[in-house]
Amino acid sequence: MKKVVLSAAALVFGTVAFAQVTNNVNQVGGTFGGNNANVDQAGLIIASDVDQIGSSNDAYVSQVGDGLDSDIYQIGYGNGADAMQTGEWQYSNIYQDGSSNYASNDQSGIGNVSYIEQYSPAFSDGNDAWTTQDGAFLYSEVLQGGRNNVSHVWQTGDSHESYVTQYGRGNNSYVEQSGNTFFGLGVNMSYVYQDGRGNESDVIQSSGTNWSNVEQTGNWNDSWVEQSGVADNTSDVKQDGSHNNSDVNQGGFLALNNSDVNQFGNGNYSNTNQNGGINDSYVYQRGFGYGPGSGNTSSVTQINGLTNTSEVFQVGQYNTNNVMQVGPFVENYSYVLQDGIDNYNYVHQSGAFGFNENIVNQIGFGNTATATQVSGSYIFP
Numbered sequence: 001m002k003k004v005v006l007s008a009a010a011l012v013f014g015t016v017a018f019a020q021v022t023n024n025v026n027q028v029g030g031t032f033g034g035n036n037a038n039v040d041q042a043g044l045i046i047a048s049d050v051d052q053i054g055s056s057n058d059a060y061v062s063q064v065g066d067g068l069d070s071d072i073y074q075i076g077y078g079n080g081a082d083a084m085q086t087g088e089w090q091y092s093n094i095y096q097d098g099s100s101n102y103a104s105n106d107q108s109g110i111g112n113v114s115y116i117e118q119y120s121p122a123f124s125d126g127n128d129a130w131t132t133q134d135g136a137f138l139y140s141e142v143l144q145g146g147r148n149n150v151s152h153v154w155q156t157g158d159s160h161e162s163y164v165t166q167y168g169r170g171n172n173s174y175v176e177q178s179g180n181t182f183f184g185l186g187v188n189m190s191y192v193y194q195d196g197r198g199n200e201s202d203v204i205q206s207s208g209t210n211w212s213n214v215e216q217t218g219n220w221n222d223s224w225v226e227q228s229g230v231a232d233n234t235s236d237v238k239q240d241g242s243h244n245n246s247d248v249n250q251g252g253f254l255a256l257n258n259s260d261v262n263q264f265g266n267g268n269y270s271n272t273n274q275n276g277g278i279n280d281s282y283v284y285q286r287g288f289g290y291g292p293g294s295g296n297t298s299s300v301t302q303i304n305g306l307t308n309t310s311e312v313f314q315v316g317q318y319n320t321n322n323v324m325q326v327g328p329f330v331e332n333y334s335y336v337l338q339d340g341i342d343n344y345n346y347v348h349q350s351g352a353f354g355f356n357e358n359i360v361n362q363i364g365f366g367n368t369a370t371a372t373q374v375s376g377s378y379i380f381p
Contacts, residue, residue, distance in 0.1 A: 060083070061082075070092045083105040127151075137159040235261075249274070250279075283298050322346045334349065343367045
């Protein structure tokens with residue numbers, strides 16, 4: 001059985017009230033059931049193309065006004081797709097291959113563009129992708145190869161951009177971006193690449209101009225990035241191996257915070273918190289553990305900024321580093337290198353006015369270093 005529903009309003013207004021409306025539906029079907037397509041369109045240069053091959057595929061397209069365009073192309077068994085577009089330019093494209101994939105585009109106003117492309121062979125339970133965009137320019141792209149991958153993207157207000165690419169099995173990516181600074185423009189950019197099994201990436205960016213890049217290869221790696229503020233925050237996370245975990249939290253009125261996390265091997269954990277403005281953190285960890293928590297651990301907390309810089313290099317197992325740099329109006333610099341097993345370092349540098357510098361090199365087994373430096377009277381805690 002094949003089912004096609006085209007609204008009467010779309011057909012009538014397409015020929016009378018509006019300049020151009022196009023509907024193309026091509027369905028084949030198979031032995032397990034028919035394909036269903038429901039297209040509801042309004043006016044101006046609207047176009048829709050739904051191609052479904054195989055059986056039990058479902059497609060729903062609803063478009064309202066202005067430019068708009070929607071392509072849904074599904075092959076195989078049991079794929080489902082929704083596309084809803086409201087006004088201005090818009091463009092949506094959903095292409096799905098294997099069985100039981102689900103994709104949804106929901107776009108509202110101005111210049112939204114969204115692609116979703118999913119495959120799902122092997123034993124298959126399909127991939128799941130949602131993209132919801134609200135207003136201004138916006139742009140999203142999701143490509144998932146493999147199966148049981150999940151991608152959710154929400155974007156609201158002003159000019160945003162998001163790519164998600166996932167290969168393998170059971171990877172999850174969540175991107176939430178919003179803008180509207182008091183300057184009237186928020187530009188957030190998020191790029192996520194995951195290849196392997198059971199990796200998870202969460203990116204939350206609001207206001208200001210934030211940039212986030214997450215690359216994870218291997219199995220069961222976890223990345224969390226949260227950024228906010230008026231000016232630029234930049235976060236770059238690269239994890240290769242298994243059971244690595246990175247948390248980055250950056251914000252503040254002035255912002256201009258930068259975080260770079262590179263973790264290789266197994267069982268590394270990095271936590272970076274930067275608040276205020278002009279904080280810089282670089283973390284490199286290579287672990288030789290065999291599960292969660294068996295690699296190296298780094299914690300960097302920089303508060304109120306202007307300017308704090310931290311560099312951490314850890315290689316081996318069970319090395320622990322804790323750096324806290326406070327400010328304001330002081331230049332704190334910390335460099336830590338630990339190579340071996342079970343080394344520990346703690347650094348606390350404070351403010352106000354002046355320059356604190358701490359350099360620690362520990363190689364071997366069971367070394368401990370502790371440093372506290374204060375300039376002026378700004379002490380925390």
